[in-house]
Amino acid sequence: MNFITLTKLQGVVLINPPRFGDSRGFFSESWNRQKMLAHDIDFDFVQDNHSVSAAVNTVRGLHYQSPPSAQAKLVRCGRGALFDVAVDVRSGSPTFGQWVGYELSAENGLQLLIPEGFLHGFATRMPDTEIIYKCSDYYAPDCDGAVRFDDPDLGIDWGLSGPAVLSEKDEKAQWMTNFESPFVAQDVS
Numbered sequence: 001m002n003f004i005t006l007t008k009l010q011g012v013v014l015i016n017p018p019r020f021g022d023s024r025g026f027f028s029e030s031w032n033r034q035k036m037l038a039h040d041i042d043f044d045f046v047q048d049n050h051s052v053s054a055a056v057n058t059v060r061g062l063h064y065q066s067p068p069s070a071q072a073k074l075v076r077c078g079r080g081a082l083f084d085v086a087v088d089v090r091s092g093s094p095t096f097g098q099w100v101g102y103e104l105s106a107e108n109g110l111q112l113l114i115p116e117g118f119l120h121g122f123a124t125r126m127p128d129t130e131i132i133y134k135c136s137d138y139y140a141p142d143c144d145g146a147v148r149f150d151d152p153d154l155g156i157d158w159g160l161s162g163p164a165v166l167s168e169k170d171e172k173a174q175w176m177t178n179f180e181s182p183f184v185a186q187d188v189s
């Protein structure tokens with residue numbers, strides 16, 4: 001797989017950082033701003049997040065932060081495996097409402113880059129799965145929002161093997177019909 005794979009959603013990029021294996025294990029650069037600049041990708045990440053989900057089929061999402069605290073995220077899996085999803089909610093985008101999803105695991109080392117203007121969520125495939133992600137803005141609870149992961153208008157195939165394990169916040173998340181996007185598409189064609 002290439003280092004960078006573009007997806008059908010403009011700005012969402014799958015990254016496959018090289019791993020240098022030896023008798024000890026491997027070494028990999030999980031973020032190198034200079035190397036990403038060569039691919040016209042640049043973010044000023046200011047916060048790193050790390051969460052562990054105990055149960056398989058835990059779903060966190062679909063989350064966003066509204067402007068002026070919108071966040072781009074660079075997501076990877078530190079332990080176990082997860083299915084990571086980005087949904088385009090940029091008003092005026094030709095792919096508004098469309099989603100992409102990729103398996104990110106500790107084993108495959110893949111990362112998903114999700115710019116501002118997208119909902120983000122993931123489902124765990126293994127117990128005690130760890131997600132680690134960089135954010136381009138700080139946590140701002142007043143700007144925090146959530147859309148139901150199982151919204152029929154989105155039709156995301158999460159590939160769950162049982163009932164989703166959700167937080168109270170995600171249980172109560174709004175449906176797409178009530179969602180007014182705070183994001184406007186820029187330079188999306």
Ligand SMILES: Cc1cn([C@H]2C[C@H](O)[C@@H](COP(=O)(O)OP(=O)(O)O[C@H]3O[C@@H](C)C(=O)[C@@H](O)[C@H]3O)O2)c(=O)[nH]c1=O
Nearest residue numbers: 049051060061062063064073120121122138139167169
């Ligand atoms: C997201 C976040 C939460 N918290 C606190 C608030 C709360 O007490 C506790 C758990 O928060 P949540 O239930 O929102 O955590 P979680 O459901 O893991 O939320 C995360 O989900 C994924 C899909 C994302 O994309 C993230 O941006 C974030 O929204 O952690 C922070 O202190 N800083 C943060 O940046």
